[in-house]
Amino acid sequence: MTTTMQSTSAGAPKAWPRPIPDSSPLHWVFRVIGVAVIAAIAIYIGLNATPSTLGNVTEACILAIAAVALNLLLGFNGQISIGHSTFVGLAAFAAGYTVNFWHWNAYWSLVLGIVLCFLLGFALGLPALRLKGPYLALVTLAVAFVWPTVAKKFLEQKVKKNSLKGTHLSPPTWTGLVSKGKDARLDKAIFLYWCGIILLLVAYVVVRNLRKSRIGRSLVAVRDNETAAAVMGVNLKFTKTITFGISAAIAGTAGWLSAARLDVFNDTSFTILNSIKYLLALFLGGAATLLGPIVGAFAYFFLDDYLRSHAPHWTWLPGQLSKGPIASFLLGAIVIAFVFIAPFGLVGFVKDQARRVFIVTPRPLRPALTPSALDDERPEESKGE
């Protein structure tokens, strides 16, 4: 960044990449346009899409919320979890059970799901204090494996069926959407779509504000250098367990939304495969970036969806490829290719490309800073590095 500023001030300004000062009017224009485009797309889909498209977007939102949750834990705090499907499942079961058997209000079941997931996440964070990397991955892997068994026992003993009904969340009257009649299916889809968008937005804002706060800096500090973070006064135990808890609670909202969307679900609905999807979505989009998990989740979901519905009809594929489970094969191949092309995810890739056109430069230095004597002592050679 400094080099750009020097070269422009040297009298021979380079046309591209063009520097944009941070928080300048132009920078704000770009930001506002970005937000407006996304909002317009969301509203357009909400007004015009068919129930099945709305359902797909809602499903993508569920994936995105889980990926956002995982990003907080893995991307920013550096703790890996392959057990996030458990939190999603726990919240879904809590919602399905309390609504159907105790006749709870569905929104209270969201609160319950968040609390339960926070507590379980917090408890899982305790072994994480002593374990790192692959060892922590193993513990969370075990949790993801145990969950279906626990869920099955729960279904057998408490529900006495082999599946649990969804919460059948219907739109409240103030929305103007109907829950009965011929438009019911569409209106319910619209309502769930907006639930998904709003919950995703809330999850994003929570993680964003956390990341930009004092706590957020300490999360990244713990990830980058635990010892240094500890000697800055960061309480490692507190930070790691609380982060695990918050991440699990956010994943819980994805589970609640699942329970609202699905007609029935059972012990096989939230398996380790879901956890792997969350991880894939996160890394496709770009871990440790704020938008990465959302972009990754949508890209993954719709790529998967497209391949599933179209790839089996592609007759131009050579020989054996045109038969059998071609969609998952292609998806795997694309993911592998993608890791080489964009190792920092879609968001990292786009940022790199954008940097060729525009560079956001830091706000200008405050004027009238007296250069300190220490700076003058600096030898010339080291100034140029």
Next chain:
Amino acid sequence: MSVLLEVTDLVAGYGAVQVLRGLDLSVNEGEVSVILGANGAGKTTTMRAISGMIQRNGAVRFGGEDITHTSPNDIVKLGIAQVPQGRGTFTDLSVSDNMRAGAYVRKGGAAQADLDEWYEIFPRLQERRDQKAGSLSGGEQQMLAIARAMMSRPKLLLCDEPSLGLAPIITQELFAILGRLNAERGLSILVVEQNANLAVKIAHSVFVLETGSIVASGTAEDIAKDDSVRKAYLGY
């Protein structure tokens, strides 16, 4: 001159391995103490034991208060900051966020004023305040580590081998800065170093550490005069 940090009969180690065997040292208020020692003598372990990062026995007193059983984050709050060995840069945080992380224990909003103050002392850091700290050179990262530690407004600064991996000219500059912090701000400093020549120049008292205990101590002049110590650590 009152004693700020007093360590008596400090025993510490990692699991079954005992590294420090009854170590005594002290730092006077407003003075610089230096611990000299070869690799494996226990210098870094001493630092970790003082800042509470590892289990320790014996007595560590700071400003008259017993901190032997205090947790690391409370020790920082009491006024001990550390420049960890190998700089401990938070590589993915920007330079300014690194500095703000240094002020973690101070919940108030006073950090910005401090930030400006340290930018004035280290203009290089201000130039690069929005860059990822991992992109700084080794010397700049060491400056950042010092500025970051100072953000918590410590009474005592612990520096663990600040010269590690730095060019001699940068090391000189670094010790000039430490000397200035001590002279101008009255900051007490405990430095662990292998580069004895530079460290002894800014020191008021020197401790020589060998296999987990102090084998010689005294004022900087005494140590420089002591033939055996001079040969072993100053190399002339």
